[in-house]
Amino acid sequence: MLENMLQTADWKNEKHVPVIEVDDGVKPDEMFDVRVTLGKEVAHPNTTAHHIRWIELYFKPEDAKFPLQVGRVQFTAHGESGKGADEGPVYTHHGCVFTMKTLKPGTLMAMSYCNIHGLWQSSEELSLD
Numbered sequence: 771m772l773e774n775m776l777q778t779a780d781w782k783n784e785k786h787v788p789v790i791e792v793d794d795g796v797k798p799d800e801m802f803d804v805r806v807t808l809g810k811e812v813a814h815p816n817t818t819a820h821h822i823r824w825i826e827l828y829f830k831p832e833d834a835k836f837p838l839q840v841g842r843v844q845f846t847a848h849g850e851s852g853k854g855a856d857e858g859p860v861y862t863h864h865g866c867v868f869t870m871k872t873l874k875p876g877t878l879m880a881m882s883y884c885n886i887h888g889l890w891q892s893s894e895e896l897s898l899d
């Protein structure tokens with residue numbers, strides 16, 4: 771059931787798809803950054819009523835059976851305040867950087883959650899120099 775709820779699309783046309791970016795030249799056992807953002811081409815709203823709650827990043831080493839969770843970032847400010855919804859002044863942007871290392875190449879997988887439009891995923895192959 772849940773697997774059928776994980777939506778995906780081309781991030782260039784769909785604002786909910788997480789965009790995974792890694793610089794070239796990643797070496798085994800050396801820390802590198804994985805940037806995960808949404809709305810790189812089409813901006814997603816960030817209001818009290820409609821926003822991205824969290825992004826999770828997983829990594830499946832090429833010979834592993836299951837993915838490992840790299841991390842989870844929650845975005846908890848969307849303009850709610852003592853004055854009411856969308857009164858600000860604080861809004862967390864739905865983008866983050868995970869710093870990690872791996873001994874094996876594999877697949878990076880990101881999942882994001884929109885409080886209105888559900889779960890979205892994308893993946894990116896990671897090769898090592």
Ligand code: FE
Nearest residue numbers: 820884886887
């Ligand atoms: Fe949405």
